[in-house]
Amino acid sequence: MITEDELAGALRTIADRAEDRDVLTGVETKRRRRTRKRLRRTLATACSLAAGWGVLVAWPTYSGVDTAQPATNTVERMWPDALFTMPGQSRPLAAISATQVLVWAERGALEVYDAASGRSRPVTALAQAPLSLAVDHERVVWLADGHAWAAPLQAGGKMTKIGPVPGGEHVDRIALAGRYLVWSSPLDGVWRMSVTGGAPERVATGLQIVQWPWATDEPLDTRANPTKVVNLQTGRSIKISAVPGAEGLRCGPTWCTGSRGQEHIVQKIDGSWSRTYRAGSPGYPYRDRFFVGLGEIYDASTDATVAFEGAKIDASGGRKWSEGNGVVFWPHPAGVRVVNLAAIPRA
Amino acid sequence: MVEFEEFVRARSHALLRYGLVLTGSADDAADLVQEALLKLGSSWRRVRNKDDPEGYVRTIMARQHVSWWRRRRREHLTAEVPSPVREDEPELGEIWQRLRALPAGQRAVLVLRYHEDLSDQEIAARLGISPATVRSQASRALATLRVRARAFTGRRR
Structure with a gap:
């Protein structure tokens, strides 16, 4: 027998483990699908009415995946809603949502740029763009001078020093997990600290963050394979099964990339599927789906390789594109051209 | 706005x-x-x-x-x-498994009562059912979960 209070406590504990998701994009996708369905029904009716007069009505089509000819897949064609031009010379740092990206403006400030309205709003003054940061819908956190810092994204907030991060110079991944800043380094496991301050506490040993809440036992040897990907919120562990000959795998909960002989490969985490990947070794996936390689974005969920304008070799023989967390960008006569991977609906 | x-x-x-x-x-x-x-x-x-x-x-x-x-x-x-429950949480896991096995109507009543802290009257309005049905759904669900309830009717408010 349990008590009512224990039942209430159990429900609270479970609720606390809800994973954050980009709900707005999902709503938008559902809305579009319904609109298309309505349109198709309307056109079907129109077709059947018009058929007697020999009228041809084009069937509406939408962004089909063309994996046979990857070169013809461009961001403009495949993901038009994810592409925008931002005026000025701000540097995109990370995707926040389907329309918002965090940017660093050259005058020395973090800002949120909204592609829907075409406007920026200031977050906080900051002399240099942070090298290590994480952002969610509420705040941005970053590491600088051995300390963790935070600033709310809403207007009027102030930058605050959260506290010292021990071994900060070795930290190579940070994430936001609700009210916690989480970080990991190759030898020291995963730690967390409340965004309001307090003592750091160890969350896991022997693991490195992939993308919260997922972590992996990434080996120091770049040619060795990890064995598992673990959900740090629920404890669920997914075994990695390397395809024969695969080395240096780096995995999210569904997909891995690595090499096999002279080739780069992408494979499913359970080893049930793999293919060669021509655009170099791209590391960990963004949102368990997108790999940004040498001038191409690969969407593992649809097996589509998508090219973008900035990756073309220019007159100087170089490529001018760069990337942040969930953003790919390059210079453009009107400012900065940006692909926001968070704006791409689920497949 | x-x-x-x-x-x-x-x-x-x-x-x-x-x-x-x-x-x-x-x-x-x-x-x-x-x-x-x-x-x-x-x-x-x-x-x-x-x-x-x-x-x-x-x-x-x-x-x-x-x-x-x-x-x-x-x-x-x-x-x-x-599962959102870890392997080293057997008690929570047991409660969760039983909760998941409940019919959706019964589970909704428990969630609204014990998580949202609503009265039976409010739960009835939210689910579009009568307060009597709320009480009977809750009673069955608590029995299935083997919850020792303080009272099956009018727990709060």
């Missing part, structure tokens, strides 16, 4: 929490939240002028969940769903 996107950004995590305890699955929770917000979005101008758009969404979620469950229960009974 709050715009729809602002409302979604501000409240989506709270709704996902509610969705997870209602449905028992992170994917179903996200689906349920999105479906409810889609409906809210189409009537946002009307709803935002009232005081409680979130109550409106939560009502849609509870009712939609019960309706979906009736349609999908065969799939759900066989589907493997990632």
Whole structure:
């Protein structure tokens, strides 16, 4: 027998483990699908009415995946809603949502740029763009001078020093997990600290963050394979099964990339599927789906390789594109051209 | 005045929490939240002028969940769903398994009572059923879960 209070406590504990998701994009996708369905029904009716007069009505089509000819897949064609031009010379740092990206403006400030309205709003003054940061819908956190810092994204907030991060110079991944800043380094496991301050506490040993809440036992040897990907919120562990000959795998909960002989490969985490990947070794996936390689974005969920304008070799023989967390960008006569991977609906 | 996107950004995590305890699955929770917000979005101008758009969404979620469950229960009974409970939490795991096995209507009543802290009258209004049905659903669910209730009728308020 349990008590009512224990039942209430159990429900609270479970609720606390809800994973954050980009709900707005999902709503938008559902809305579009319904609109298309309505349109198709309307056109079907129109077709059947018009058929007697020999009228041809084009069937509406939408962004089909063309994996046979990857070169013809461009961001403009495949993901038009994810592409925008931002005026000025701000540097995109990370995707926040389907329309918002965090940017660093050259005058020395973090800002949120909204592609829907075409406007920026200031977050906080900051002399240099942070090298290590994480952002969610509420705040941005970053590491600088051995300390963790935070600033709310809403207007009027102030930058605050959260506290010292021990071994900060070795930290190579940070994430936001609700009210916690989480970080990991190759030898020291995963730690967390409340965004309001307090003592750091160890969350896991022997693991490195992939993308919260997922972590992996990434080996120091770049040619060795990890064995598992673990959900740090629920404890669920997914075994990695390397395809024969695969080395240096780096995995999210569904997909891995690595090499096999002279080739780069992408494979499913359970080893049930793999293919060669021509655009170099791209590391960990963004949102368990997108790999940004040498001038191409690969969407593992649809097996589509998508090219973008900035990756073309220019007159100087170089490529001018760069990337942040969930953003790919390059210079453009009107400012900065940006692909926001968070704006791409689920497949 | 709050715009729809602002409302979604501000409240989506709270709704996902509610969705997870209602449905028992992170994917179903996200689906349920999105479906409810889609409906809210189409009537946002009307709803935002009232005081409680979130109550409106939560009502849609509870009712939609019960309706979906009736349609999908065969799939759900066989589907493997990632558990939010760790292996080293056997007591929590047992409560969770029993909660998940409850019919959606009974589970919704328990969630609204013990997680949302609503009175039986409020639960009845949210689910569109009578207070008597709320009490009988709660009574059966608590018996299945082997919960030692203080009282089966009118627990609070």
